[in-house]
Amino acid sequence: MKSVGTIGAGQIGSAIAQQLARLNIEATLANSRGPETLRDQIRQWGPSIKADTREDAVAKDIVFVAML
Ligand SMILES: NC(=O)c1ccc[n+]([C@@H]2O[C@H](COP(=O)([O-])OP(=O)(O)OC[C@H]3O[C@@H](n4cnc5c(N)ncnc54)[C@H](OP(=O)(O)O)[C@@H]3O)[C@@H](O)[C@H]2O)c1
Structure with missing residues (x-):
């Protein structure tokens, strides 16, 4: 399973x-x-x-960018 990160939590x-x-x-x-x-x-x-830093989230295999 690939890892997933999301930048933005709105x-x-x-x-x-x-x-x-x-x-x-x-x-x-x-x-x-x-x-x-x-x-x-x-x-x-x-x-x-889980919640973590932007640096951690952006290092995942798949990254959703959802920030304003
Ligand atoms: N909501 C919709 O219906 C909709 C529809 C189409 C497109 N969009 C687009 O989708 C994107 C997200 O919209 P949204 O409605 O989810 O916005 P939102 O509810 O205002 O949430 C924005 C999120 O982005 C985070 N953020 C802002 N600057 C950041 C940074 N430099 N690093 C990391 N996180 C950051 C905020 O964190 P903090 O609270 O900690 O600042 C918050 O969690 C926008 O580009 C918007 O134009 C939204």
């Missing part, structure tokens, strides 16, 4: 992450303010989604 990034979570696909979500600001948001989506 409407679009969250929608992508929630669909990946529903399919139990692991993905890393990043925003501009740092992973600690996403902890509460991702907790409700299940264990396949």
Whole structure:
């Protein structure tokens, strides 16, 4: 399985992450303010989604860019 990252965790990034979570696909979500600001948001989506830095998310095999 290829690794997935999403830069941006707003409407679009969250929608992508929630669909990946529903399919139990692991993905890393990043925003501009740092992973600690996403902890509460991702907790409700299940264990396949984690928050990390932009540098970590952009290093994945597949990267969605969803920032304003
Ligand atoms: N929403 C739609 O219906 C829609 C439709 C078509 C196209 N789009 C396009 O999709 C993109 C995302 O839209 P959205 O509605 O999801 O926006 P949004 O809800 O405002 O979310 C923007 C996200 O981008 C992050 N971000 C901003 N600057 C960043 C940076 N330098 N590094 C990392 N993350 C950064 C923000 O993080 P922070 O909150 O930490 O700043 C936030 O998580 C935009 O380009 C928009 O034009 C959206």
